[in-house]
Amino acid sequence: MLIEADHLAKRFGDKTAVSDVSFMAAEGAIVALLGANGAGKSTAMRMLAGFLAPDAGEARILGRPVSRAARASIGYLPESPTGFPDLTVREFLVFAAEARGLRGAARRRALERAIEAGDLAEAVGQPLGTLSQGWRQRAWIGQAFLHDPPVLILDEPTTALDPGQKRRLRARLREAAKTKAIVVSTHILEEAETLCDRAIVFRDGRVAADGSISELVDAGGRLTGAYETLAGVS
């Protein structure tokens, strides 16, 4: 199994953000994490990506605890990514490649892959701090694809993108899913319906449902009814 969340739990002070969350994702699957604001999706994704240590449970990537999994195996897009305002897109990608130990021809290939993944050619010379929100998102999407990892953990990857770029990224993710396991969070139910194979609905830090999209949708192919009931929203 490429991605495993095994009874993950995380508290911040008195607030339980994630409680006893377990799910898996295999190669060939795009799994949507759905749920209301504050339901725990980003916290779960940060633990899966190895950026936040769980209080209990374990995140595993390719069968290894994420703390010991190779950095090379995970591509992560944080929610609302910021930072590195003075680096150009190219310098940012070079920095990310070097942080992953890529040099020479491997680094050049990685940069080409990232520029293609984020459709970044026009912006390579522009500092991140001067990019619009959507372009900055694209630079960070490129960073997630840089090293061609088998696992992608993408927190609201299409939120800031224009309609054309949303379409392009969804097509890229469908193509990438042939050889990768991908977890995406989204508030766009139509995106989960058309892009994803499975949905995991979070409610108050717990998994309220984990099923195939075809099981969860209504006769019209819509997730809205199941989502509102399971996520506890209307």
Ligand SMILES: Nc1ncnc2c1ncn2[C@@H]1O[C@H](COP(=O)(O)OP(=O)(O)OP(=O)(O)O)[C@@H](O)[C@H]1O
């Ligand atoms: N660093 C933190 N310190 C304190 N509380 C936090 C921290 N990170 C998350 N939380 C809290 O944990 C809960 C879950 O937050 P999380 O960001 O995981 O939700 P989410 O489902 O991703 O929400 P959204 O859809 O709004 O992005 C929220 O109540 C949030 O306020």
